[in-house]
Amino acid sequence: MENTHIHSSFDNDLNKLNDNLLKLGNTALDQFDNCINNFGTQNLEEIEKVIGGDIILDDLDDRVQKLGFEIIALRAPQAADLRRIIVALKIATIFERIGDYSRNISNRTKLLIELNYSDLPGVNIGKMGQKTFTMMEDVIESYVNEDDKLAVKVRNSDVKIDKMHTQYYLEIVASMQRNKKLAPTGAHLLFIAKNIERVADYVTDIAEQVYFLVNGKVLSDLRPKADESSLIIPE
Amino acid sequence: MNNINDLKSLELTVGDVFSKNARLKARNVNVFYGNNKAIDNVTIDIGSKEVISFIGPSGCGKSTFLRCFNRMNDTIDSCVVQGEITIDDENIYDKKIDVVPLRARIGMVFQKPNPFPKSIYDNVAYGPRIHGLSENKEHLDVIVEESLKRAGLWQEVSDRLQSPGTGLSGGQQQRLCIARAIAVSPEVILMDEPCSALDPIATAKIEDLIHELGNDYSIVIVTHSMQQAARVSKRTAYFHLGKLIEVGKTKEIFTRPQHHQTEAYISGKIG
Numbered sequence: 001m002e003n004t005h006i007h008s009s010f011d012n013d014l015n016k017l018n019d020n021l022l023k024l025g026n027t028a029l030d031q032f033d034n035c036i037n038n039f040g041t042q043n044l045e046e047i048e049k050v051i052g053g054d055i056i057l058d059d060l061d062d063r064v065q066k067l068g069f070e071i072i073a074l075r076a077p078q079a080a081d082l083r084r085i086i087v088a089l090k091i092a093t094i095f096e097r098i099g100d101y102s103r104n105i106s107n108r109t110k111l112l113i114e115l116n117y118s119d120l121p122g123v124n125i126g127k128m129g130q131k132t133f134t135m136m137e138d139v140i141e142s143y144v145n146e147d148d149k150l151a152v153k154v155r156n157s158d159v160k161i162d163k164m165h166t167q168y169y170l171e172i173v174a175s176m177q178r179n180k181k182l183a184p185t186g187a188h189l190l191f192i193a194k195n196i197e198r199v200a201d202y203v204t205d206i207a208e209q210v211y212f213l214v215n216g217k218v219l220s221d222l223r224p225k226a227d228e229s230s231l232i233i234p235e
Numbered sequence: 236m237n238n239i240n241d242l243k244s245l246e247l248t249v250g251d252v253f254s255k256n257a258r259l260k261a262r263n264v265n266v267f268y269g270n271n272k273a274i275d276n277v278t279i280d281i282g283s284k285e286v287i288s289f290i291g292p293s294g295c296g297k298s299t300f301l302r303c304f305n306r307m308n309d310t311i312d313s314c315v316v317q318g319e320i321t322i323d324d325e326n327i328y329d330k331k332i333d334v335v336p337l338r339a340r341i342g343m344v345f346q347k348p349n350p351f352p353k354s355i356y357d358n359v360a361y362g363p364r365i366h367g368l369s370e371n372k373e374h375l376d377v378i379v380e381e382s383l384k385r386a387g388l389w390q391e392v393s394d395r396l397q398s399p400g401t402g403l404s405g406g407q408q409q410r411l412c413i414a415r416a417i418a419v420s421p422e423v424i425l426m427d428e429p430c431s432a433l434d435p436i437a438t439a440k441i442e443d444l445i446h447e448l449g450n451d452y453s454i455v456i457v458t459h460s461m462q463q464a465a466r467v468s469k470r471t472a473y474f475h476l477g478k479l480i481e482v483g484k485t486k487e488i489f490t491r492p493q494h495h496q497t498e499a500y501i502s503g504k505i506g
Contacts, residue, residue: 003504078489078501216491
């Protein structure tokens with residue numbers, strides 16, 4: 001927001017919208033980071049904090065939606081201002097959805113603790129989570145700095161998460177085939193891996209919105225994708 | 236002066252100033268009020284059956300430029316117009332051109348409704364009478380009725396055509412002025428802030444009318460309301476300090492303008 005508006009109250013409204021959006025984004029980032037860490041540490045108290053903290057994201061999303069709606073109604077924003085508000089409304093919803101996935105992962109982690117999931121070998125959920133976390137950090141940075149190059153880089157890195165997901169899917173199913181007692185654990189792990197893969201997809205959606213914010217046009221080329229878990233029958 | 240290489244103004248303007256079906260062509264137009272340059276080297280086409288808005292801050296020259304199209308600036312002694320403006324490739328500043336029929340071809344609606352102190356009927360009939368467009372009284376009646384219908388006023392005034400035009404509401408008076416303009420079968424209608432003196436309902440009726448008339452006429456509208464420009468025009472031109480800064484599709488200008496001055500103006504920003 002390089003220039004200031006003649007109506008300074010318009011700038012105040014936009015700053016308020018932006019502050020709430022960044023608070024929402026950073027809270028969603030923390031929630032996701034914590035749910036991935038808790039998967040490794042199995043700290044029930046921390047897991048409950050993530051589950052209980054989801055309501056904060058819902059409230060922040062509601063606030064952003066209300067502010068954006070009011071600015072459109074009262075200020076009739078144009079050009080870059082209009083794009084900023086439309087983008088804020090869209091990515092606020094995406095951050096809120098990422099929060100839902102963090103809560104879902106936490107709920108499943110609680111069940112896995114009961115199921116003693118250390119029995120299931122092979123997959124490294126933490127690694128996939130960390131890569132997704134880095135993508136999320138970068139996409140927030142790209143929004144703050146209006147850095148469309150970083151946004152495109154984040155978007156294109158999703159393919160790595162897709163590949164990891166496909167690999168983990170095959171490994172978990174193979175483990176379940178070897179030992180059918182591991183089926184309940186494996187099912188939850190499949191969902192957790194899928195949830196992380198979906199979070200990475202949402203991050204790429206945010207990256208595309210950042211590109212639109214900066215350039216006023218959508219990214220025209222097709223996004224690279226490599227999640228083949230819905231196309232493969234495990235041997 | 237159709238050679239693009241001759242048009243020095245093109246380097247100043249962002250966007251496509253040309254139109255495939257140009258009816259009016261302005262080439263390197265400069266306008267001076269005494270020593271003050273009010274319009275600086277402007278080139279633009281106005282397309283056939285196109286509604287185009289001129290926007291920009293007060294004093295940017297948009298109304299001055301609009302008045303060039305039907306030589307209304309001739310009435311100002313200190314005003315000098317340079318460059319070339321053509322309608323259907325005929326130079327409107329040619330010495331042979333008679334401005335009275337020119338102003339019938341290129342009609343004008345002003346900021347403040349200015350009906351003649353005559354009846355509603357005579358306001359509309361005045362132009363066809365002086366231009367000899369009606370064959371007889373019955374034909375004149377048809378022109379008046381048709382013009383009032385096209386201006387969306389007939390239903391409101393058909394039972395009081397002999398009442399004074401000045402007795403109508405502001406919005407009705409403005410539609411009467413539009414009926415008066417279209418009664419002489421113009422090709423282009425120039426509108427200089429036609430809704431600035433009207434309430435939102437009357438404004439909406441005029442805007443709806445502009446939308447309708449755009450099917451048959453080229454309409455150039457000067458407006459301070461960006462929302463109005465966005466609502467009524469397909470193309471928008473942004474003026475600043477006498478220069479045509481940017482011209483383009485309205486939906487492009489209001490969502491992703493290319494020039495930072497356009498962006499600043501439509502967003503209400505300083506600088």
